[in-house]
Amino acid sequence: MGKASKDKRDIFYRLAKEQGWRARSAFKLLQADETFNLLEGVTRAVDLCAAPGGWSQVLSKKMYEPKTAEEREKVKIIAVDMQGMAPIDGVKQMRADITKESTAKEIIEFFGGQKAQLVVSDGAPDVTGMHDWDAYMQAQLLLSALSIATYILEEGGTFMGKVYRAANTSDVYRQLKRFFKDACVFKPSASRNSSIEAFVVCRQFCMPKDHVPCNLITEWYNIPGAALKNITGKERGPVEHLPFVGHKCEYDSDFTYELGDDYVPLEAVQKPLTAAYQEVVEKTRNMSIKYKGYKVSHANDPPPPQETEIEFDTDQTEPDP
């Protein structure tokens, strides 16, 4: 598939390259800000799961770039990811795992002991294609983002995180309602209607009385009955819903747009510095994988010739062309 083909199928992919965003996901945060004014007056923000840096670019562009040199001194933006990313003006980078308590401590140190006014998380685990599993993993990562937010967010602060609307999402909503006075599900127009992806936008963080910040996943699974009772006052919680807010704009992310005959596709603004798949590429660099096809055989057919379908040749020094 050529570059132009993706430009045609995905208007936000094309616009991201034209406008200088590293990832099309930048539009999702821009649209959330347009809808909720998330960034208004914010000087301390955390971008969790930030690589390759589209959301951090938005934070920099809105919170840092328009400011004077003196005002910029007060702006603190930190981007956290297990993967590395190229530098962005006004954004401190931290290569770390958001599920670790040590990460929370380092973030607070960066803010000089203060807490963040805004925590955003576009975190996504590697998708397997098994929808139930992927939705479950996404919920766990959102709970991890919420867990770290309970350490680093100031009272009254705002949290935005990616969620997959699926079977277990009610449990996640219940947790969000526990910590925020106002929470809703937001669907930016840059997120395809055909995708179960959405975002939770939670405002007015309010630490429940007697809650000590902890890993909410561990809390839940160690003492599920007790945790549920603490939160809901009941043994079994009711199904939770959150209000839904959609964003509409002139572009439709599910629509295929025609490109002019003289259209020239642009290069990506910034290729990933490191990516999870790179380790696999390294490990398989000296391995030749030859796919020899397969043949359907029937009970009465003569036995097939002895032949392996996939051949590994680990002695080779160069990959096959």
Ligand SMILES: C[S@@+](CC[C@H](N)C(=O)[O-])C[C@H]1O[C@@H](n2cnc3c(N)ncnc32)[C@H](O)[C@@H]1O
């Ligand atoms: C969809 S990308 C984020 C895109 C980003 N918002 C942007 O606009 O460029 C998801 C990121 O989540 C990161 N991630 C997943 N699990 C993580 C974890 N436990 N700690 C830190 N980062 C994590 C991945 O490394 C990946 O870079």
